[in-house]
Amino acid sequence: MNRKTVVLLSAVTAALLVSPAVSAQAAVSNDAALQARLDAEEARLQPQRQALQGYFRQAYARYPTIPVGTLEAIAYVQTRWMDLQPDPKRMQGERHGHMPAAYGPMGLYAGEGFADQVTEGARLLGATPERVRRDARLNVLAAAALLDREIRSDTPAIRAGRQVRRPESIRPALMRYAGFAPAQAAADGEIANYARTSFAYDVLLAQDRGVDDRGIKVPERPIEWEQAFDMAQLVKLRAPFVRLDVANDRIETADYAIDPVTETLKDKAPARATASADGDGPDMGTMSTDYGPALWVASPYHHARSSYSSVTIHTAQGSYGGTISWFQSNPYSVSAHYVIRSSDGQVTQMVRNSRAAHHVGVHNNTTLGIEHEGYVNNSSWYTTAMYNSSAALVRNFCGKYSAITCANAYDGPAHNGVVVLSTAIDVKGHQHYSSQTHTDPGINWNWGRYYDLLNPGGGGGGTTILDSFEGSVGHFNTSPTYSGSTTGISTASSASRTCTTRRNGNCSLRVLLKDNSASSANWAVRLLSGTGSPGSNAPLTRAGGSVGFWVYAGGSGMSVGLGIDDSDGTERSVTRSLAANSWTYVSWSLTDAGQWNAWVGGNGAITAATVKLDAVWLYRAQTAYDVNVYIDDVQINH
Structure with missing residues (x-):
């Protein structure tokens, strides 16, 4: 496949144009270097992930109210089973853009705009907040204690000593456990509730599908979705009804039916789902009017834009639901146009294309921003589904806006720090713009793979x-x-x-x-x-x-x-x-x-x-x- 030659510009040098043969050799070298990093990461994380399985067993023994598999799923949704220990220096430099820091394998928040799960979990355990941050076993137990409290608060059977058997029944407890910012006003409540609903859905979805990948093990357990959410919520969440025999047991009412291709619940009147999505109101979970596959959840942080000339690729440094919540209510007025989930590539739009989101400083007026769920130092987040979904969105931009050309996407090695690229590069990372301190999407983003997805069949052979x-x-x-x-x-x-x-x-x-x-x-x-x-x-x-x-x-x-x-x-x-x-x-x-x-x-x-x-x-x-x-x-x- 013929890849575009890229010109890198820095403050002191201008890179030379290279021949196609050299470019091809560089692509092979980049792929090999990335694979070596991924192999090293997997080897490093294997012992941690094996130890986590023991910590989960201890937590279930101590808090038998929690359905088995739930803690593994929460850790998957929040951290991909990685012990998060944010770098204080890096946090200080990037605090204005990223959502609140999360700690440990359970991704517990410590305030800064979200709930202080670390301190409250430590209080329930009789431990110090610092130990809950740093000790993976205590981090798991603190999360279990917080969830156990929420389950017991609204389940009389649990207070009487009986165990919850079905994970669907703790959906309200999961929503409260999420730790996102509380609603500030009645108008904001519905939108903030969507983020918490998304968190609960993600936890149940991880169990419904099961995970067995690179040491992460979430037991597969069929979820009865209609027991956890109402029909309207299931449509908004694009929930799977794949456990049904769609040939013989089709769910169909006057308003809803099962799509036999995607096997998700569909609203028979899509106009009803999109009618209110004008881009500036407090709508939540409706269809986007800019990009058909996306959900629409409004962020208040945007302003008039001047033009479209580039696409910015971000890593959220947080979860999908957490990012949606953060873009709805944060003290820094930050936002992005779209957020993409790692597990299945679900897309939520939060700022209309016609408006400028607040995501890349002085360049906001000319670029569309896409936040990808995850953390830059853990490649597990960059899934095939995420790459494909993100590339499909960008291809839509390239077909819609003449100033954005997919063939002008960056196609070189991933970077750790800030590396300023030429303004002729139309699709690039947050770290590739001038006047930035953020270093996302970072060293684990595969730009060569992404370029090929943006330009399918570009080589004409092979x-x-x-x-x-x-x-x-x-x-x-x-x-x-x-x-x-x-x-x-x-x-x-x-x-x-x-x-x-x-x-x-x-x-x-x-x-x-x-x-x-x-x-x-x-x-x-x-x-x-x-x-x-x-x-x-x-x-x-x-x-x-x-x-x-x-x-x-x-x-x-x-x-x-x-x-x-x-x-x-x-x-x-x-x-x-x-x-x-x-x-x-x-x-x-x-x-x-x-x-x-x-x-x-x-x-x-x-x-x-x-x-x-x-x-x-x-x-x-x-x-x-x-x-x-x-x-x-x-x-x-x-």
Whole structure:
């Protein structure tokens, strides 16, 4: 792929233009350096994450009111299981922009505009705030004590000594536990409530999907979403109803129905959801009118802008819900146009495109700002879903505003500090502007990968690996039974990264299929890519392209296929039979209509210039035996 040559400018030097060959060599070197950092980070965090599992067990023993899995999910939502110890010097230099600092593996706040969870948790434990900040075990126990108090305050059964069994029932307690700023006035209450609702939803979502990645383990536990939120909230949150058999058990009322492609609850009257989203009112959770896939939650911090000439990439130094809350009420008048969630790429817009958000100082009037959930020193936040969702948003900007060109995005090595880039670079980081102290998105942001997502198919040939499973499960971060379209297998089935069996590199995706003994249905497994949401998947260019992967079936009778999200719906491929106990490369041409059948809303052919991979389908006649299937190097070839 031909990448744009980038000119870096600093206060004392101007970099030289380099040849395409040198640029390609630099890209390879950048990728290798980033992978080395990621490997080192994983090795460093493994012992911490292993110790955390013991601390969680201790906390559940001490506070049995808390449903098992909840603490792991909170730690995942707040810190990705990393012991946060903010640098006081860095905090002092960047305090004006970032949300309140969080501490320990549970990400407890210590005031500064949010609740002082550290001090209150320490009081409940009889410990000092400093120990709760610094001691990971006490940090977990303090979080458990705070949550236990909230659960007991509104659950009579708990006060009588009985245990809560279902995590859905503690949704109100989770919202109060979140620690965000309290509502300042009645008009602000609904908006602030949305941030707390988002936090509770994220905690339940982590349990619903389960997490088993790089030492982080959140037990998978199906969530009964309709027991936790009302229908209107579920639409706003884009909540998954994937535990339902959408073919036979469709939820449908006069106002709501299940979308069989994304398997989320949809409002049948979208005009009702967008009617009030004019950009300046106290609306919350409605559809954005600037960017269709986004939710709209207003921030009060914005002013008139003069032009559009660039896009600024930020890392929030905080969670998704916390960032939304902070942009609604903070003493520094900071905001950004959009906030993106790490786990699934959900987008919330907070300032209309036509207004200037307060995110990059003297450059506010000419740049659109995107905050990405997470912390610069933990690469776990920069997920495939986040990169894809963010790139889709920026491609929308490039198509809408002539002064912003995706081909002029930065495509060089990641930086640790402030490195000022030329004004000719249209898409770059907060750290790349003049007059800045912030250093986000930092050393772990993969600019080469991001550039390729902004400019799909730019090279006109070659192979693009969508998922290699070397560092993570990539797009395939849900279990085989997560889709309501899956039949025949039990919820004990799993999908996880393994480094013992692989075709290329060091690792692959292991899909363990277990029969559902209560069903005689044949196995049809919709192994979702990007959790089934088209916005979370990488764009695939149709022209001359084929999509394929390496697959190893540990048993006979298996066949595979693909689902592709096209402009008119979703198409399913014809199937390919697999030989047992050997690696096979399977692929499907995007231009051959004979290889595709209509599924949901489709026409039996790939017609759009750019499409998305919906799922890998796995098929077998019903059997009582377990079957392992390994998938490696999911790719598109031009």
